[in-house]
Amino acid sequence: MRETRMFRKILVANRGEIACRVMTTAKRLGIATVAVYSEADAGARHARLADEAWPIGPAAARQSYLVGERILEVARRSGAEAIHPGYGFLSENADFAAACAEAGIVFIGPPAAAIRAMGSKAESKALMERSGVPLVPGYHGEAQDLPLLAREAARIGYPVLVKASAGGGGKGMRVVGGPEEIEAAIEGAKREALASFGDDRVLIEKYLTRPRHIEIQVFADSFGNTVSLFERDCSIQRRHQKVIEEAPAPGMDPARRKAMGEAAVAAARAVGYVGAGTVEFIAEGDAFYFMEMNTRLQVEHPVTEMVTGLDLVEWQLRVAAGEPLPVREDRLRIQGHAIEARIYAEDPARDFMPAVGTLVHLRQPGEVPGHVRVDTGVRQGDTITPNYDPMIAKLIVWGEDRAAAVRRLSAALAEYEVVGPQTNLELLRAIAGHRAFAAAELDTGFIARHAGDLLPAAPAAGPDEAFAWAAAVLVTLRDQQAEMQAQARDSGDRWSPWAEADAWRMNGEGYQDLHFRQGDDQPVTIRAYPLGEGRFRLDLPGGLVEAELAEDEAGLLLLLEGVSRRLRVVRRGAELVVVLNGRNHMLHRIDPLAPPRTETAGNDRVRAPVPGRISRVLVQPGEMVAKNAPLVVIEAMKMELTMRAPMDGRVESVHHQAEEMVEEGTELVTFEMEAAAP
Numbered sequence: 001m002r003e004t005r006m007f008r009k010i011l012v013a014n015r016g017e018i019a020c021r022v023m024t025t026a027k028r029l030g031i032a033t034v035a036v037y038s039e040a041d042a043g044a045r046h047a048r049l050a051d052e053a054w055p056i057g058p059a060a061a062r063q064s065y066l067v068g069e070r071i072l073e074v075a076r077r078s079g080a081e082a083i084h085p086g087y088g089f090l091s092e093n094a095d096f097a098a099a100c101a102e103a104g105i106v107f108i109g110p111p112a113a114a115i116r117a118m119g120s121k122a123e124s125k126a127l128m129e130r131s132g133v134p135l136v137p138g139y140h141g142e143a144q145d146l147p148l149l150a151r152e153a154a155r156i157g158y159p160v161l162v163k164a165s166a167g168g169g170g171k172g173m174r175v176v177g178g179p180e181e182i183e184a185a186i187e188g189a190k191r192e193a194l195a196s197f198g199d200d201r202v203l204i205e206k207y208l209t210r211p212r213h214i215e216i217q218v219f220a221d222s223f224g225n226t227v228s229l230f231e232r233d234c235s236i237q238r239r240h241q242k243v244i245e246e247a248p249a250p251g252m253d254p255a256r257r258k259a260m261g262e263a264a265v266a267a268a269r270a271v272g273y274v275g276a277g278t279v280e281f282i283a284e285g286d287a288f289y290f291m292e293m294n295t296r297l298q299v300e301h302p303v304t305e306m307v308t309g310l311d312l313v314e315w316q317l318r319v320a321a322g323e324p325l326p327v328r329e330d331r332l333r334i335q336g337h338a339i340e341a342r343i344y345a346e347d348p349a350r351d352f353m354p355a356v357g358t359l360v361h362l363r364q365p366g367e368v369p370g371h372v373r374v375d376t377g378v379r380q381g382d383t384i385t386p387n388y389d390p391m392i393a394k395l396i397v398w399g400e401d402r403a404a405a406v407r408r409l410s411a412a413l414a415e416y417e418v419v420g421p422q423t424n425l426e427l428l429r430a431i432a433g434h435r436a437f438a439a440a441e442l443d444t445g446f447i448a449r450h451a452g453d454l455l456p457a458a459p460a461a462g463p464d465e466a467f468a469w470a471a472a473v474l475v476t477l478r479d480q481q482a483e484m485q486a487q488a489r490d491s492g493d494r495w496s497p498w499a500e501a502d503a504w505r506m507n508g509e510g511y512q513d514l515h516f517r518q519g520d521d522q523p524v525t526i527r528a529y530p531l532g533e534g535r536f537r538l539d540l541p542g543g544l545v546e547a548e549l550a551e552d553e554a555g556l557l558l559l560l561e562g563v564s565r566r567l568r569v570v571r572r573g574a575e576l577v578v579v580l581n582g583r584n585h586m587l588h589r590i591d592p593l594a595p596p597r598t599e600t601a602g603n604d605r606v607r608a609p610v611p612g613r614i615s616r617v618l619v620q621p622g623e624m625v626a627k628n629a630p631l632v633v634i635e636a637m638k639m640e641l642t643m644r645a646p647m648d649g650r651v652e653s654v655h656h657q658a659e660e661m662v663e664e665g666t667e668l669v670t671f672e673m674e675a676a677a678p
């Protein structure tokens with residue numbers, strides 16, 4: 001056997017939760033860590049966690065995390081012997097893997113040739129076909145002319161799915177219902193694929209209407225051992241991207257597990273695979289078909305770790321250092337059930353549009369070894385920027401069986417508090433508490449099918465609402481009082497009327513009115529009557545209540561009609577966010593003395609909803625457009641957003657060009673209303 005030596009120092013060429021995740025294992029194994037960070041990530045959690053952190057350039061990934069030479073240079077100068085690429089960024093870049101090898105630095109991942117072989121969905125399918133791995137009926141040939149692709153789509157039978165061969169992250173993917181849409185879909189997919197991957201080739205597949213996404217974790221060493229570490233079910237998706245994953249897959253029987261495991265191992269062997277990889281299948285009924293192989297550690301690898309008790313990053317490091325796989329396949333067991341929920345800064349109500357902003361308040365569920373795990377790359381006060389993926393964290397739970405895991409998921413999600421950017425937390429809670437999820441009725445259409453239950457149009461009024469209103473009022477009164485006392489202290493005049501700090505006596509009445517607005521609702525006035533000793537009677541929208549605010553080392557405690565509950569109130573200027581049961585109630589304080597806001601934004605201008613880069617401008621000044629016509633495409637975090645005309649009209653001016661970066665709210669296009677017919 002070859003002599004092996006574990007690395008002394010590795011560089012982690014990534015950011016966020018996965019960089020932190022890799023470093024945690026490295027530290028446990030006594031390996032020193034080198035982080036790299038962009039200008040946007042100075043002081044980020046991953047940079048702080050490492051033994052040393054090196055700057056690699058501006059915020060844009062293209063100028064920092066994707067610049068292989070610069071990262072190799074840091075590896076050389078810092079004396080790192082190996083590079084862990086995490087996922088995304090350079091992890092599936094065969095040229096980078098080859099450059100590492102040339103520089104004498106170990107790439108912690110598969111050989112460049114294996115990455116290359118699996119890099120194209122079309123070519124990998126052709127290869128899998130030859131290895132006897134089942135494929136979805138489809139076309140993955142070289143020829144790409146429109147008439148041929150349209151004929152192939154008809155042969156396969158609608159609905160079909162057009163995919164970018166070089167694709168990933170759902171980009172360049174189009175579902176096509178019938179022949180009348182096929183040409184536009186292919187052209188659109190090609191355009192997106194060219195812009196995102198520099199390669200416009202597409203493939204066509206039969207679109208399965210109620211499939212499950214089931215994938216197999218594989219691992220191989222350089223001695224020819226290749227094993228399957230069982231499956232994960234990743235069917236809970238939005239925009240064809242995963243949100244909740246679990247292991248094992250509900251309803252999986254041993255025979256099918258064996259068949260899928262063998263197909264995945266065959267796929268890995270066919271490309272001479274070494275290291276951690278995932279073979280993704282789409283399954284419908286008893287059939288399963290190869291979709292693609294991801295030649296890296298997957299985002300959802302923790303669920304496999306939770307049910308096998310293994311540390312997959314440790315395996316990656318051992319295999320990369322030349323060691324054989326540490327456990328034989330017949331020793332591997334699944335124990336219990338694990339579920340991962342991805343917490344994203346995004347707005348489920350606005351088609352899952354990525355959100356940005358500072359994490360003003362962040363409280364994570366307490367970790368319980370073996371039961372509750374939080375993988376994150378951020379701390380309170382950090383900012384989710386448009387430069388990178390909007391994932392805030394992953395919450396992973398384990399239970400003796402699926403029902404126990406689902407229960408624990410709900411409980412842990414209820415503890416999760418985020419104030420700042422919009423998040424998908426409420427959606428995750430709704431899924432975790434849904435009857436169909438409990439019954440494991442899983443398929444990739446789950447979220448869309450249950451959208452009515454999962455995405456409530458308006459926050460439901462309930463007992464929580466009274467607590468939220470009361471908390472907002474009492475916190476406002478408390479802060480008012482503190483302010484007055486501070487003013488009195490500052491004025492140094494202990495005879496000042498402020499020193500009395502009593503708004504009640506000052507206005508000469510026995511009550512005070514406070515005005516709030518919730519969302520776009522009408523303002524609500526709440527009258528507060530002091531009862532002495534910190535107690536108040538409040539006239540809430542739901543009726544009169546008696547309330548009192550207390551504070552101890554664990555935070556705020558609100559007593560309402562004798563019932564006490566813990567909650568948190570985060571103030572951002574006039575906005576009060578009451579976090580109760582993990583849910584955010586946003587109340588806006590209205591100051592009746594403030595001048596009214598002048599609202600100039602009409603529907604005659606289109607603004608950027610998020611910060612991002614303009615990828616295409618589709619109209620010119622003077623052009624007539626119909627309502628909903630595409631105007632400008634913005635690229636922001638893993639997504640392309642098409643801005644559309646709000647009405648029929650004439651484009652008066654276009655303010656930005658392709659490639660320009662724009663801030664949230666930047667005016668993009670101004671309209672002239674179509675002149676009314678005489």
Ligand code: ADP
Binds near residue numbers: 017018087298389391
């Ligand atoms: P997986 O296929 O591993 O389940 P996804 O497809 O959802 O995961 O996300 C992986 C992809 O998302 C990467 O290929 C990358 O494009 C992007 N990505 C997600 N998070 C990050 C991150 N923190 N840094 C860089 N890229 C990321």
Ligand code: ADP
Binds near residue numbers: 169208
């Ligand atoms: P990506 O590179 O974005 O991960 P995949 O090919 O892995 O692309 O597909 C992503 C998701 O799209 C799958 O998890 C599944 O939900 C859906 N999908 C892919 N192929 C099909 C298909 N043939 N029929 C139905 N849904 C599909």
Ligand code: MG
Binds near residue numbers: 280292
């Ligand atoms: Mg995939």
